[in-house]
Amino acid sequence: MSSANLDPLSRNLLIGVLALAGTLASFAATTAPIQAAQRGAYEVTLPRTLDASGRGIVSGTMWCSEGARCAAPANGERAVSLCGEVASQFGEVSRFAGPQGELGSDDLARCNAAVVRR
Template sequence: MKLQSLAAAAALTTCLFAGSAFADGRIAVALENPLAAKTKVVAGGAVFVCEGAECVSTAAPSRALTAVSCKALAKEVGRVAAFGGETKSLDADDLTRCNASAKAGVQTAEK
């Protein structure tokens, strides 16, 4: 009986830790120039919905909050002014790396 209780407790603990490691969060992105049309982009395992000068992923994995993911998004929608989640945001150096491969000539909305 003790062994079954111990195994159940171990399984529950593992599930709790695994759940927090794979928890999804929100990432908000500010674009330097607004987009002309609503766009969906997959970057870093997250689906971003971009409209105007903002892109949002409401269920992004933690691996999506990186300069690499930002770079993948910038290739599709243009230069990024800010990229961050609930607990972390990219710094100026990361944003510079992100924008190094930003798509040029993205059609923007009238300001």
Template sequence: MLALAHQTGIRLVVAAGLALAAGAPAAALAQSGHGGYSATLAAPLPAAKKAVLNGVIWKCDGDSCAAPLDGARPAIACAKMVRAFGAVTRFADPKGDLAAEDLARCNAAAN
């Protein structure tokens, strides 16, 4: 009886640990704000806007935009995003912000 209670206790601890581990990526995304691309528009939009670019949905509200990763290089994703929403002052993926010269080339795509 005691051995059965011990096994049941171990199963509960393992199940709880797995549940916490499964929720960890979602919690990390919530804390970081986003796990994909993010951008700050040079001029805020008057109303929220969505667009499908390279197979993913970009959502912009005010001057903040976000989308899941689409597999494209950040500079390519930035250029497509700028054509749809306008110039940006910041563009980032989970690895970090685009360099200033890449951001300038990205914004040139809007013209």
């Protein structure tokens, strides 16, 4: 059906609906990066440089490593348990930071216990 066959009221209604749909889509696209930024990210430093491309899925999240640094978007998991999973995947962790801050030395020791058990 072409717009030439629509009466003026139907045509205006169609234009209004399309404009509203476009506006809603633009708001959704605009707020997605803001929500991601509010969730933050996890950052890990390893005491050694990884030999190969360090990519792996840990706790359902893709971690990317370059050299001795790894990062992933925050997913709300507890930092100490997630750090242990990262240590199991990539090796000993010397620094773990997330949206709530950095882990202290006691928490890092618990985190790295996962490497010893491996």
